[in-house]
Amino acid sequence: MNPGYKQEMTKTMKSSILHKFFGLLTLVALLSCSKDPIDENGLLITGRSQCFMTFFDLLGSDHRTVLVSGQTVIDTTAMTVTAVARYGTNMLRLKPYCSVVTDAIVEPTMGIWTDYSQPQKYTVVSGNRLVRKTYTVTVTVQK
Template sequence: MKKYLFILLITVAWVACVDYPIDEDGLLITERGECYVGSFELLGSDQKTVLNQVAVDTVAQTIDAEVHYGTDLKNLYPQFSLVTDAKLDPKITGKVDFSDLDNPKKYTVVSGNRKVRKEYTIYITVQTR
């Protein structure tokens, strides 16, 4: 009986001591090397979508988004869906100004193991009438 208790104690202690690494944001670094954007959304100041159509190209690492006619490009909330465990750089902390169409915004996806980085460029066009 004492022998089994001792084995259990050792096992618990060993598990407790395993060091799971975290990154500078306090996020778990995993073994996943996948690195891509699954989907993309743009919301206006009223939190409603402004997208007319969007295409995410994971090979060319581009996002082509057409927004509704009359969209205010200075106050948009971008939303990315990333592959499991990946993160985005820079972080999105609020409204983003997309009005400088000649200099499209770029976001980098970082894989779960933090070893793969892929930069996506967002090309915005405004629907015309």
């Protein structure tokens, strides 16, 4: 075989291997950059379809709970939350917060001062954002 031809072949093979290597590297890099889906608030959308509330509390202006211990009932079938606020609670200015099943979110956002003199509604949305359950929160005050 012509030595020049052999050298040219070796060069071509090396170049081909290099191209394949870099191509593979680019593919890996691209795959590693792919993002999981997120919602409009930047929260992760997952595959979970569970959708329920596990805990609920209300804070007064002093950022201490106003609810009577042991009196809060969360009914995940009827989708209701009932609670009793201590005597003297200013029902017009309370800050709610809750816990929900993994990856679920709550709409509208809790953690803002809210008037609880009337029942309030919150929707729990599952991690896959396909299941929505609206809870009605009713708080009564000790008289």
